Amino acid sequence: GRLDGGPALRRLDGRPVSSHFFGQSSFATYALTTAAALVRVPDGLPLALMGPLACGISTGAGAVFNTVRPVPGTQIAVFGAGTVGLAAIMAARNSPATRIIAVDRNESRLRIAAELGATNTVNAAADDPVKAIHDLCGGPADYSLECTGVISVVRQAADSVGMLGTCLLIGGAPAGAEFSLDHLTTLWGKRIVGVLGGSGRSDELMTTIMSLYAQGRFPFDRLVQYFDLADVQTALEQSYAGEVIKPVLRMP
Structure with a gap:
């Protein structure tokens, strides 16, 4: 209200x-x-493109910039290569993280994840993502980002990090959803952290992303496809089908 x-x-x-x-x-x-x-949009930047910064782009990017804060050698696994996950990957690409693993079931999204900064990709429809991540990292990842809100994926994200590792819950599951963890491996210092809205002040976070975009270091325009307001149903259908990553509606 x-x-x-x-x-x-x-x-x-x-x-x-x-x-x-x-x-x-x-x-x-x-x-x-x-x-x-x-948050003021600087002159010269396309206003319509900045809409997704309010929710989605800043959520994934802020999780990396404000919560993970990668140090040299950090290994990160991102579950879900949608808007939030791809924003997290672009943010990780602008950090000292040395391994950035994208996990998804959609090959076209895994391809764009690789183009935007993922060092490795895992198709969860074909491979066990937890085993694949352990193989790629030579053991558990340091951080996992759960960007899907799918409860079965939450457990995979938690299992992909080990002792002293951190699993970030970012995707929105349905109200009342619950998940379980292995007690012993969680007891050994593993952290499960919830992240809302990028864990930072919107003016600082969005202004940073806009600056990185203007410098060519955060090309989130590649995720966006524009639709007229009258075509909202088409935008929804193509989004649900995975054909469009981030539909943006433009008012007449």
């Missing part, structure tokens, strides 16, 4: 409509917000 707790919109019968998801009101022609929630 609004800052006073009330709804901005109601149905014809008076029932309230939830209309401030993450404070974005993305489908509105205008949005009412606080100054603290605004």
